[in-house]
Amino acid sequence: MNLLENLGIETVEQNKNRVTLKMKVEDKHMQPYKIMHGGINAVLAETAASIGANLNISESDEVAVGVDINTHHLNAVKDGVISAEAMPIRIGVNIQVWQVITHPEGSSINNSMSTVTLKRVKLN
Template identity: 30%
Template structure:
């Protein structure tokens, strides 16, 4: 099974145009079967009153990175939803670029399990999390492009 590069570009554009993810400013920098990288350039809008990145921003990065890491193995017509999200905040971030690296540890037809870590520009671990995800048949993205290349 090999992901179609045109489908990956369509997913990246869909995420870029998604209202909430556009508001946050995150971008899918890389997407492959079982992994993804989400990038975020920090701005003042990401900070809480004490001048550090709001925990909700970090949770969104973990949620998004685990989601997309598990997504590509699903059939074309299936969507995905997070069943749970567990994370640990390990270091305060205040500025620069964050990189969320997602990895699907256990892909499944119905339930998948993924992890993600967030690194700052120095490569230091800011947060780590895991998520259980459930497939939703009939709820796939309608992008007009085949998800997989023919074998």
């Protein structure tokens, strides 16, 4: 089972200009204080940015991988369904920057900037 399956992260929308993920907050996402672990926000942000970045690649032997993420936790979450919405700030030749806002319906809980770079991969 991969990380996204294990955490219950679903892709709602994916295109070159927007990626939306959603996840139902469950006990496995909690820290000991009964609020969602902040690392979940980082996972959602980097995942959404990487999906979008890979959709903006034209070379078949390249993949986009995260190299930096800056995450600001704004509000705590205890339950419900949260969405992560990623939009590109800059699509460059080798580097892309994506802004990701994570929120339940009605308020923002996290703002992240994710920098993604292109890596050549060896094809079989």
